[in-house]
Each structure stands twice: as C-alpha cells, then as structure tokens.
Amino acid sequence: MNILCAGLNHHNAPVDVREKFAVGNHQLSETLAAVRAIDGLSGAVILSTCNRVEFYAASLCPVRAFDSLRDLLRTRSGLDAPLYFHDTPGSARHLFRVVSGLDSMVLGETEILGQVKKAYAAAAEFGATTSHLNKLFQHAFRVAKHVRTETQITRGATSVGSVAVELAGKIFGDLTGRRVMILGAGETSERTARSLVSRGVKTVIVSNRTYERAAKLAEEIGGLAIHFDHWHNAFSDVDILICSTAAPHAILTREKLAPLMKERSGRPLFVIDLAVPRDVESSVNELEGVFLYDMDSLEGIVRQTLDVRRSEVVRCEKMIADQVGAFVSWLKRHQGLRS
C-alpha cells in the first residue's frame, strides 16, 4: 500500500487558482465520497486552507489514482489544476513538513497544525480514513510536536503587531487588567490595540487630534476617547502607550516623560512608536522602566526572528528525514505482517 499526496499550494498556484479548488466544509463529505470512489484508492483526507488544497490517500496504484484525481478535479472546477504529486515516502515527508510549518508562507507558523488536525478529524468522522492514513497523521502530529519542542522554528513573532504583543508579555507577564493608550488613531495602532485587547488588556484610551475619529475608534474597540490636549492627564495609569500621530516632531520627549515616570511607583511603561516621523524621542528609552520600540526596532525583531527560524530549517529537515524513515519502516513491517 502506498500513500499518495496531490495538491496545489501558495508555491505553485496563485490565490485565484487555489480558490477554484478549495473545498469548503459544506462540500467536504461529497468531495471525500467522490475521491474515495476513485478506482484503486482507499481512504482519503482533504486539507483545504487559504494557502493549500491537498489530498492524502492510500492506494495500491498511486500513479493511476493520481490521474483519476486530476480528472475529477478538472470535471469539478473546469480547470486543469497545477497539481504536485508525491508517492511514499515523499508524501510522508511532505505532510511532516506541512505540519511543522516548513511549507508555510510564514516559515514556522503554527496555525497549519490545527488545520491539519481538523481536516484529519473531519475525514475520520466521515469514515474516510484507513489504518495507513491513521498511522501517517498520528505520526505527523508527533513529528510537529517534536520539531516545535526541539528547535526554534516557531520561536518569536513575525509581524509588527504580534511582536508588540509578545514584548508586552515579556514586560508585564499577564496582560489582564493592563491599560493601553493610543495616541493617533492609525490603522497599525488600531490592529496592535485589538491584539492587546484579545490578550486581556482592560482599558484602551484613544486620543486623536480629531476627537470624532478617536471616539469612533474607541467605540469600535470598546475603549474611552479623550481630547488630545488632555492625554497626559490620563497617563499615570497607562501601562502601554501606542503612538501613531502625524505630528512632524516628537510629541513625547525625555523632559516631558521623566516627571511623569516618577508618579508611576516603579511600574514599567512600554512605548510603541509606530509613527513616521517618530512621535517619541529616542532618548526616552534611556529612562528607567521605559521600553521604547519604534517601527525599525519592531521590524528588526521580525527580521531576527525569521533569521532564527531559517537557521533552524536544516535541523528540522534532519528530524523529519529520520521520522520519514521510521514511518516507512512501519509501513513495510505492516505490509509484511499482512502478506
């Protein structure tokens, strides 16, 4: 018995092609049934995400099954799918790379593991899996865990907003009950604030030169709006300050902040300056208890994180190669026992 994998992903097909072959939840049972009806194919799992549509199946004659699968997809979409094809052990290697985040658009992202688990669970629910597929997917989940634990492939955050949230966690620990102030209602600051709110931040105070805009954003994210001239009055309770005004000069200087910090009883202050030109004087970072990050430093961390992840790829590939070997050994043993 062989395991075949056929599909298309962000490497070989643009989104307008991928979307033609996407399998929504409502089409899943019908598509699984159609795939399983292919002659010589037993069992199937369909993984359909925004970046990939992949079919995993057990078959005695994978090349013929692949041709039939391509015909089926052509019939359903009216297009020739630019499918890639892997037979054992390539299919196992491909799945192990996918669940480990090595094949993802953002190297090392972890969401894909949940998506694969969901796809496998759905196929199992429809009775579409076989012992070979069960073993393959269970093995893949173990590989993903092993790779994540033993390497730094998932280490760090890979967007400016998520870096800011991660740094807030490294400064305050639990963000529950923390207070955020937004100066200047920009798009990035709004996204960052929303991420912080999702992590338990208690209050968001929005201040903007145009009060109406501050009020609108405050209403959207469940915060409070204050007039721009009064922001420093609410400052002493704030833990995280996000600046993104269009001011041509620094609105927060060391001279202004130093006396305000004395009122904070040693509580740290995380300042995220997303504005260009910058809203916060860089010497503010030298004040005790103040941690200032501007766009360059946040993007620098994203770059460093991706560098770290890229440097881990070789180690991940080695682990995966070992695990593919283990899976193929099992497959051979299993087939030997059956014959």
Add this chain to the structure above:
Amino acid sequence: MDRLLLIAATLCFLASFGYTLYALGAGRFQPGRGNFVAIFTGFLFLSAFLYLRGKAEGSCPLNSLFDVLIFQSWSLVLIYLAVGSAYRLSLLGAFTAPLAFLLVLGAFLAPINQQPVPRAVLNPWIEFHAALSIIAYGAFGLACIAGIMYLLQERQLKSHQVSPLLYNLPPINDLAVANGRLVWLGFGLLTIAFAAGFLSQIPVHRVKFVASALIWGGYGVLLVLKRLHTLAPRRLAGLSIVVFALALLTLPGIQYLSSRP
C-alpha cells in the same frame, strides 16, 4: 560516605549548570525537567550530608566555615525549591545551580578545616539563630539571582535584540516583584534569627555584631526606600546583588568571630 554525598551533590549542581551553559550556547535553552531534577537530587544529597554532619557534630552543622558554606548552598536551593515554582520562574533554577555549585566547590577547595567540629556550647536559641540566619542568606541569595535575571532581561528589552534569553527569562515585572518579595522574606527571617540570638543571651564579638547589623540594616534601608517608591526596580535589583555580595564576603569573618567570645 559523607564526602561521597557532597561530591554527588556538587556533580548534580555542575550538571545543571553545564546543561544551562551548553543550551544557551546552542541558542535553544528551555528550562526543563532535567534542570529541576538535577538540582533536586543535589539538594537531597546535601540534605543527607548535613544530616550525617549534624550527627557527627552533635548539633546543627554550622560550627565551621566549611559547614556554613555547605549550609548556605543548601538553604539557597531550599528557598528556590520553596518559592521558585510559585513565581513560575523556572529559569531561576538554571541560575541557582551555579551559585550552589560555587559555594560547595568553595568549601571543598578553600584552605579551611573540613573535619567535623563539635559545638562548644549547646544552646537551642543559638542553633536556631545560626540556622535561620543562613536560610535568610539563602533568600537574599535568591533575591540576588532574581536581580541578575532582572538586569539581563532589562538589557535584552532595552537593546531590542532577540536572543533565546529574552524568550526564556520571565517577564521583567515578575522578576521585579520576585526580587522585592525575596528581600522581604530574607529580611523577615534574619530579623527572627537576630531575635533568637538576643534570646540566647550569649555574648557576641562586637565586630560580628556590627557587621551583622549593617547587613540587616542595609536590607532594611532597601525595603524602606522601596516602600517609599524612591527605589526603582532596576536599582533594587542592582543593590540586592551588591548587598548579597558584601554579605557573602563578610561571612568568613562573621564565622571566625562566632567561634570567639
């Protein structure tokens, strides 16, 4: 037998320390069960050693500088095991192991008497005083370690550099809280120990009294300043390292004077 126990404890602390250095060097340190098991095993060996030593000396084994250094190492690990997990500061163990290792190694290598010394005067208050004082030093030692971790984490956050340490060190706010609470704990224990010392009514050398009072007062001043919000966490971290270093330096002198009227 007792020497073997001590060597085993030293090796356990060295193993934990070595693993930390190796993992940090490889850029993939994750505080794990291995570190904890090594430290806990080392603690068990040290406890067994101190038990045998106490039996041989007929009192709490704090009758020589050798005893004090071993007991100090033991109390440091004791406080770590007691509070480390409560603060979820698992990396504290990785930093505790080297200090515990250096204290035991110092006891081994220093040109001091390593033979059991029976206590001249048996007084339960003075035994309580001595043991609790060293345990208080254990809390101060751990405060010092939390202070070192605070300064490291602050450096990471201020410099905007990503390293495995940034992700593995606890949040800087938690470290500041742990640092303050451990100084409080040590100060409280030392105050009780001093009260027990007074109750023993045994005269002490004036220099020992002054040195001990200065250390107690030093930590007291830190706490008062912290309470008055005039001492930022960074300074508390730095000063808790300095005061503990001074306390360790005065330890041989205090021990020497303890054996004299």
